[in-house]
Amino acid sequence: MPRLYTPSSQMTRRRALALGAAAGALTVSTRHAGAVVRLDVTQGNFQPLPIAIPTFLPGGDGDADTAMGVTQIITANLKGSGLFLPIDPAAFVENIASVDKVPNFPDWRTINAQALVTGRVTRQSDGRLKAEFRLWDVLAGQQLAGQQYFTTPDNWRRIAHIISDAIYERLTGEQGYFDTRIVFVDETGPKNRRIKRLTIMDQDGANVRYLTRGDELVLTPRFSPSTQEITYMAYGQGDPRVYLLNIETGQREVVGNFPGMSFAPRFSPDGQSVIMSLQEGSNANLFVMDLRSKATTRLTNTQAIDTAPCYSADGKQICFESDRGGQPQIYVMAANGGPAQRISFGEGIYSTPVWSPRGDYIAFTKQYANKFAIGVMKPDGSGERILTEGFHNEGPTFAPNGRVIMYFSDDVGSPGPRLFTIDIAGRNQQRVPTPSFASDPAWSPLLS
Amino acid sequence: MRPGLTISCIGHAAALALGLVAISAQPSQAPPVQSLPVQFISDKDFSQLTQGVKNAPKPKADTPKPLADKIDAPKPVDQLAPKVADKPEIKTETAAAKPQPKSEPKPADKPDKPKTPDYKPDQIAQLLKKDAAKQPPKPQEKPQDKPQRDAPKFDANQVAALLDHREPRRQMAAAEALNDQPNLGAAAGAAAQLSQSEIDALRARISQCWNPPAGVEATSKLYVVLRVQFKPDGSLARDPVPVEGTPSALGPALAESGKRALLLCQPFTMLKPEHYEQWKDLELKFDPQELLGG
Numbered sequence: 001m002p003r004l005y006t007p008s009s010q011m012t013r014r015r016a017l018a019l020g021a022a023a024g025a026l027t028v029s030t031r032h033a034g035a036v037v038r039l040d041v042t043q044g045n046f047q048p049l050p051i052a053i054p055t056f057l058p059g060g061d062g063d064a065d066t067a068m069g070v071t072q073i074i075t076a077n078l079k080g081s082g083l084f085l086p087i088d089p090a091a092f093v094e095n096i097a098s099v100d101k102v103p104n105f106p107d108w109r110t111i112n113a114q115a116l117v118t119g120r121v122t123r124q125s126d127g128r129l130k131a132e133f134r135l136w137d138v139l140a141g142q143q144l145a146g147q148q149y150f151t152t153p154d155n156w157r158r159i160a161h162i163i164s165d166a167i168y169e170r171l172t173g174e175q176g177y178f179d180t181r182i183v184f185v186d187e188t189g190p191k192n193r194r195i196k197r198l199t200i201m202d203q204d205g206a207n208v209r210y211l212t213r214g215d216e217l218v219l220t221p222r223f224s225p226s227t228q229e230i231t232y233m234a235y236g237q238g239d240p241r242v243y244l245l246n247i248e249t250g251q252r253e254v255v256g257n258f259p260g261m262s263f264a265p266r267f268s269p270d271g272q273s274v275i276m277s278l279q280e281g282s283n284a285n286l287f288v289m290d291l292r293s294k295a296t297t298r299l300t301n302t303q304a305i306d307t308a309p310c311y312s313a314d315g316k317q318i319c320f321e322s323d324r325g326g327q328p329q330i331y332v333m334a335a336n337g338g339p340a341q342r343i344s345f346g347e348g349i350y351s352t353p354v355w356s357p358r359g360d361y362i363a364f365t366k367q368y369a370n371k372f373a374i375g376v377m378k379p380d381g382s383g384e385r386i387l388t389e390g391f392h393n394e395g396p397t398f399a400p401n402g403r404v405i406m407y408f409s410d411d412v413g414s415p416g417p418r419l420f421t422i423d424i425a426g427r428n429q430q431r432v433p434t435p436s437f438a439s440d441p442a443w444s445p446l447l448s
Numbered sequence: 449m450r451p452g453l454t455i456s457c458i459g460h461a462a463a464l465a466l467g468l469v470a471i472s473a474q475p476s477q478a479p480p481v482q483s484l485p486v487q488f489i490s491d492k493d494f495s496q497l498t499q500g501v502k503n504a505p506k507p508k509a510d511t512p513k514p515l516a517d518k519i520d521a522p523k524p525v526d527q528l529a530p531k532v533a534d535k536p537e538i539k540t541e542t543a544a545a546k547p548q549p550k551s552e553p554k555p556a557d558k559p560d561k562p563k564t565p566d567y568k569p570d571q572i573a574q575l576l577k578k579d580a581a582k583q584p585p586k587p588q589e590k591p592q593d594k595p596q597r598d599a600p601k602f603d604a605n606q607v608a609a610l611l612d613h614r615e616p617r618r619q620m621a622a623a624e625a626l627n628d629q630p631n632l633g634a635a636a637g638a639a640a641q642l643s644q645s646e647i648d649a650l651r652a653r654i655s656q657c658w659n660p661p662a663g664v665e666a667t668s669k670l671y672v673v674l675r676v677q678f679k680p681d682g683s684l685a686r687d688p689v690p691v692e693g694t695p696s697a698l699g700p701a702l703a704e705s706g707k708r709a710l711l712l713c714q715p716f717t718m719l720k721p722e723h724y725e726q727w728k729d730l731e732l733k734f735d736p737q738e739l740l741g742g
Contacts, residue, residue: 036675038731039651041706042738044658083662114708137704139711140687144704173701174663360665403662 048085049171051078052113052138054096055089059122059130066156067121070131073160074117074167076204077178081168081404082428087113099134108138115144117167121156128152131159135167145170157206162448177399178203181444182406183221183230186210187416187437198232200247203399203443205433211245220264223444225271230442231255233263242276244291256289256296264307269315275299277307286320299337310362311335312355312379319343319353319362319379330364332379343381352395355379357445358402361424365394365407374407376424387426392417397443406432408439491645646727649718657713660736661701670694671735672703674710680724682715691731706734 053075056067078084094107099120108116119133132148147166149159158179165176186199195214198221201207212218216236223230230245242255242265256262260279267274273291277284286299286306300306304324311318312335319332325342330353333340344350348368355362361376366386373389374396392410399406403423410417416437422429432441664670672693677685688710690703710732719727 036729036731037726038673038733039647040733040735041651041654041658041709042735043655044660044709044734044736044739045656046662046739047659049659114712137708139708140704171701172662173696173698174661 048083049114050085050087050112051115051117051167051171052087052092052108052111053078053089053117054092056119056121056131056133057096057099059120063121063123066123066129066153067119070119070121070156070160070163073157073204074164077161077164078167080204080430082423082430083168083172087111099132102141103136105136105138105141108136113138115167115171119163123153124150129156129159131156131163133163133166135170157202158447161202161204165446174403175401175446177401177404177443177446179447180400181223181227181447182419182432182441183211183223183444184408184419184434184438184441185218185221186435187439188214191415198230198245199435199438200230201434203432208435211247211250220440222266222442224267225269225445227444227447229267229271231265231267231274233265242274244274255291256294264309266310268311269313275309275311275318277305277309286318297336299333300340308352310354313357313359317355317379319355321351321353330362330377330381332362343377343379344384345381346384354396354398356398356402356424357400358398360402363396363398363405363424365396374405374422376405385426387422387424388420388429395440397441399443400445406441406443408441491643643723646718646720646723650716650727653713653716653718654709654732658709658734659705660734660739661698661705663698663701664736664740668694668696668698669737670696670698670702671733671737672699672706673731673733674703674706676710676730676732678716678719678724678728678730680721680728682717682719684710684714685728688732702734702736706732709734 053071055071058064058067075086079086091111092107093110094104096103096118099118103116103118114137116136116138117133118136119131122130124130128150129152130148130150133146134143135145136142137144145166147163149162151159161179164178168174168176168178180203181200182203183198183200186197187194188197189195196218197214198211198218200209200211211230212234216234217240219233219240221230221232228247230247231242232245233240233242235241240261240263242262243252244255245252255265255274255276258278261284262279263277263284265274265276268288271291273288275286275288278287283303284305284307285301286309287296288299289296299309299318300320300322302322302324304322305328306320306322306324309318309320316335317332318335319330320340321328322331322340323329324331328349328351329342330344330350331340331342343362344364344366346366346368348366350364350366352365353362354364356376360378362379363374363376366373366375371389372391372393373386374393375384375386377384387405388407388409390409391412393407394409396405396407398404399421404421405424406419406421408417409420417439419432419434419438419441420429421432432438670693673691674688675691676688679685688707690699693699693703696702
């Protein structure tokens with residue numbers, strides 16, 4: 001009878017087994033070098049972090065109000081982000097008597113606080129305001145951050161925003177967005193005779209300042225990366241034109257001198273140029289103008305309306321809206337022009353694309369089935385996600401950290417539009433307080 | 449009418465009488481069923497039983513195994529083999545090979561899954577064969593060689609002698625250590641002692657308590673490894689220390705979130721004190737990628 005296995009094949013198998021055993025021993029020896037057993041934790045719960053923010057201590061007799069105000073702003077900012085859960089001060093066990101002393105952590109653990117903020121506000125002899133804070137990890141019993149800031153007393157709100165950002169950054173690991181401003185179009189008066197004024201305010205709705213008088217129509221204001229300048233479109237008697245406005249000086253100038261309408265302006269990430277649409281007959285194409293040399297470069301040349309251009313964070317690409325395919329859709333192309341690639345393919349009309357400062361998403365307005373939605377998609381068009389939809393939602397703008405989007409919304413029965421924020425996961429929708437109706441918001445970069 | 453009734457009565461009476469006789473003649477007991485020894489084992493014991501370690505010594509053919517085996521297992525093979533040999537028309541290799549794999553694994557697998565293949569062939573080879581050629585130690589090769597050579601030398605007396613060897617095995621199975629001899633297998637690390645259920649329970653508890661920092665993104669591929677030392681009661685012996693991680697501005701926030709999870713949820717009572725040596729010092733890798741769908 002024939003043998004099924006020849007001696008040579010046996011040898012091979014035996015050798016293979018021996019080799020395998022040797023390899024096994026080798027693996028084990030390296031494992032022994034590591035010695036400690038390793039486990040993977042890949043699941044968790046995203047929950048608001050419970051944080052205790054006792055009222056900041058006043059350094060002197062007249063500082064109590066400011067200290068209270070700073071505490072309230074920090075609490076409101078952190079709560080508004082949706083990522084923190086400020087604990088009701090009525091539950092506090094320990095009464096913080098000094099910012100320089102280590103808190104009694106068990107007292108804070110009993111009320112389930114995981115982070116604790118202590119601080120003090122002092123008006124100094126030179127008239128400046130000193131604000132200091134410490135951020136504590138209650139469970140680990142460690143200080144996570146500690147800073148002090150000096151400013152003029154009327155700037156106390158900004159100090160509170162800066163402290164909020166420091167706490168936010170330390171605990172979430174990403175940049176904050178509280179020390180920022182919003183420019184928007186303030187709308188007053190009856191619907192058929194609206195007065196529209198360019199307005200600026202802090203992101204929390206404080207310090208409202210009107211930048212134009214309301215004698216002309218203003219649209220699409222956008223911040224420069226310097227945060228000192230705004231570009232926007234306005235029209236009074238003549239054609240709509242793109243303007244540049246210095247917030248501090250109030251100085252205003254027309255961007256370029258073009259024969260037709262110029263509209264939908266936006267700064268490049270370096271702030272050196274403005275990209276916009278210029279009317280050419282019944283079409284519109286994209287142009288970029290260098291603000292120093294005033295040289296204008298054409299980027300598109302189509303028999304369609306190309307508008308709403310926006311640079312990517314690195315300035316290498318542009319996303320824009322075009323109806324070259326029949327109806328408005330979003331396209332992406334290189335910053336110096338060339339072939340454009342359509343990225344929106346869903347049902348309906350896509351408009352007002354805006355690139356996240358983080359670079360990971362493009363936000364847009366989508367119109368379909370008699371609804372307006374605000375959504376995000378990846379720059380290659382994948383992963384489209386609708387964040388909110390309604391009767392009329394429009395004009396998304398990103399917070400500098402790319403986590404939160406602000407937009408304006410007009411309900412069916414509403415007499416006018418209002419501002420809202422929502423995070424890019426579609427959670428934590430919040431109304432932004434404005435003095436009256438508001439539209440076309442633009443979020444500034446961080447001020448500091 | 450009347451004869452019909454009479455016939456019916458007689459017929460029924462006869463059937464009844466026959467039935468009584470027939471039923472009473474049957475033994476009323478059920479055939480005695482041989483009882484099977486059953487042992488309840490915990491999941492931990494099972495994971496130990498099936499556990500292998502990579503540095504186990506290679507099984508040697510010559511050394512007699514202290515754990516005796518189901519030596520009777522090969523019997524059916526021996527009986528089957530001659531049948532195959534009897535048929536003159538089956539001469540191809542494939543035909544000879546076919547019946548062996550079918551019959552061989554069955555008796556081998558049933559009584560003792562992890563161990564039988566190691567011992568049985570050697571014993572058979574030594575006891576049944578006077579052949580000068582030594583058998584290779586590998587169990588897979590045996591079945592092919594054996595029936596061809598062993599079949600004519602089959603001796604019922606020798607098999608009976610082998611059956612005596614079952615005694616030590618039973619004692620071993622009832623002993624405290626289920627697997628006192630390491631055998632080759634996958635290196636699943638500490639599972640040899642620290643059971644999978646304990647590990648899973650620990651992991652589930654930590655996951656419940658872990659609130660990853662909001663800044664983590666699916667694209668960032670961020671993780672951190674914390675070295676955690678426990679007290680015997682399952683609480684932390686000292687603060688967890690980051691030992692490895694992706695360099696990032698987000699790193700500290702991620703490490704602290706893991707630390708908070710451990711501090712918040714200690715003590716971890718699912719870790720059994722008898723395994724303390726295994727879990728007193730662990731490395732926990734906090735990796736939010738799966739959570740973010742990355």
